[in-house]
Amino acid sequence: xxxxxxxxxxxxxxxxxxxxxxxxxxxLSPVSKRAVYSGVAEVSIYISTHAQGKGVGSKxxxxxxxxxxxxxxxxxxxxxxxxxxxxxxxxEKMGFRYxxxxxxxxxxxxxxxxxxxFERRSxxxxxx
Numbered sequence: 342x343x344x345x346x347x348x349x350x351x352x353x354x355x356x357x358x359x360x361x362x363x364x365x366x367x368x369l370s371p372v373s374k375r376a377v378y379s380g381v382a383e384v385s386i387y388i389s390t391h392a393q394g395k396g397v398g399s400k401x402x403x404x405x406x407x408x409x410x411x412x413x414x415x416x417x418x419x420x421x422x423x424x425x426x427x428x429x430x431x432x433e434k435m436g437f438r439y440x441x442x443x444x445x446x447x448x449x450x451x452x453x454x455x456x457x458x459f460e461r462r463s464x465x466x467x468x469x
Contacts, residue, residue: 380467386402421459
């Protein structure tokens with residue numbers, strides 16, 4: 342298994358702290374090594390339980406979107422477990438749209454999980 346740092350883009354890595362306490366983080370992973378997908382990345386975002394509902398996710402996602410566009414990315418995508426209502430609402434609030442469901446695509450603790458697919462197309466990168 343590759344280390345976390347190897348699997349994520351060197352740009353577009355954010356961490357939110359309150360004092361010395363990590364409130365959350367966000368990062369992007371390339372979806373493919375092929376050049377034609379160089380402007381597409383997958384979102385990873387985590388908000389600690391003590392920070393949920395306090396706007397940390399919105400601030401991280403806004404900054405992540407801004408940095409992604411500054412880096413030339415035109416599409417961000419996310420796969421979210423259906424029961425993760427907070428993440429679904431955050432993505433919808435930030436302009437992501439639901440594009441479909443992959444059934445029984447992942448296993449967590451030996452249980453098959455569906456994955457809801459969301460994407461956000463930039464309005465300023467890749468529009469021509």
